[in-house]
Amino acid sequence: MRILVVDKLASFRKKLRAWLADGGHAPENMLEAGSGQAAMELLRREEFNIDAIVCEWDQAAVGASDLIQQLRAVPGFAHIGFIAVGPPTPAQEKAAKSNGATQYIPQPVDPEVLLQSLVEIEKKAIANRKRAPSPTTRFRILANEPPGRMQPPAAAMGTAEAELRRGSKSSYLKPGGTMELHAGAPLHWIESGNVEVSEVRADGISLEYRLGPGQFFAESPFGGFPFSSITLRAEGEVWLSTRDALTVDDLRKRHPVLFYSFRNIATERARRFQKADERKAVERGLAGEVESLPVGDLMGILHGARKTGVLRLQTPEKTWYIQFTSGSVRHAEADGELGEEVFYEALLQSKGRFEFMVGPAVEGPVTIAKDTPSLLLEGLKRRAMHASRAPRTKGEE
Structure with a gap:
């Protein structure tokens, strides 16, 4: 997200940029201007390649009202969010919003309110374009959603x-x-x-x-x-x-x-x-449903064939990643958890979809030290114990 900060005081522009950086915004994606006129010139140089503007509203030297009117008059750029920052009075807020401001933040500025306002602008832009968010935009929105609203991406x-x-x-x-x-x-x-x-x-x-x-x-x-x-x-x-x-x-x-x-x-x-x-031949991985090829059998095949790549196992609730190098399991991860227990948990799954992404060995974390035959044997023992503990239906008794 590219953000333009507009205020006549360089010290306040610096403070705003620091808050944005603390919120995860890249310094390279922040621009600044000391007045509305300078901001408009900068926007033209950047071909309006800006997602949001944070602008002081009440300073005559800034000319925020003129800036927003010029901005809204440019065809095709109504999507640019405009956050007005000004005195905590209803009259100023009404004036800003009637001129086309997306959000109004009263002074003194609460950094969290500012960051959340930017997230809301991003979300509205996505909705207005009637498209799914890109993976990276989706991650930023998810990070700011209240717990339970949406499922987070796999870690x-x-x-x-x-x-x-x-x-x-x-x-x-x-x-x-x-x-x-x-x-x-x-x-x-x-x-x-x-x-x-x-x-x-x-x-x-x-x-x-x-x-x-x-x-x-x-x-x-x-x-x-x-x-x-x-x-x-x-x-x-x-x-x-x-x-x-x-x-x-x-x-x-x-x-x-x-x-x-x-x-x-x-x-x-x-x-x-x-x-x-x-047409030329290209390498092929494996993909399918766990119901047709159980996870234990799949891992045995990958081990026996000395495959190198990453196995992704996905259910509606969770996604596991298991990395193989020449058939040996070297890394397992799911939702921030690492190591053998993640591997064993994946082995217990009876439903879901798998995909093996084939490729050469690459550097990365090694979170599993146990040799793969021992790992598979222990996993199969756990699966058998898990099955024996599962409640039976009346038809099975």
Whole structure:
């Protein structure tokens, strides 16, 4: 989220930015101006690539009323949130909102109220665009929802997504606008709008596909498949977010599931969107329902076949990630819990969906020291004990 802070006092702008940083907003995504006129000039230079404005309302030198009227007069940019900060009087609040302010925060400013107001702006923007939020926007909204309102994302991906979002930069493509990317490009994802993509991989595979909100592109190098070039064209107004390659490389070392997730996206696109006359074989993982292939049997297959990758097991309540290297289990994670007990819990699941994301060995945390045959044997013992304790129905007695 890109935020513009407007106030004539540099000291107060500094204080506001500090509060925003404490709330998880990246310094790179904060801009500032000392007056409404300066803010409008900055907005034009940035092609209105701003999500929210926090502006002092009562200072004549700032000219907040003129700024918001000019802003609302620009076609296509009514989505930019405007938070007016001013005296705690009903008259000032009414004046601000009648001029088009999204929120009014009375002074002295409560940092928590400010941060929550920004979350509300983000949520309304999503609703108005009638689209699902991107993964990173979703994480920020979930982090501010009252407990019990929505299910949090699985911890392994949630943590990685939060870190991706924290330092992301935003950009804008006008309708029909194009962008070209080459080797070493940042990771990109779409916040809103749709794009047509032409991709040429380093191995010669050519792909053509269409992407929408929440989807990554230029992800293939971060999953082990470098590309030569990517060209995209905006079908309408498109807002993008990016994260630099060095940071993404560091993140995927600390969160192996990120590597395999990107690899899975890249292989699935290669499978679905290769040009018909140029088709090449691509690696395949495993996917299916636990009811048709029990978790214990699945893990035995992965161990026996000496597979390397990450197994994702998902139920409506929880998601488990189990990392294999040459058939050996080395890491297990679910909702912030790590280690053997997470593995055993996954083994007990009788319903859900699984997906094995195949790939080479990557660096990452090692939370399981026990050898895999012993681990599987102990897990099967626990599953048998669990089954014996389960209550029987009348038909089984």
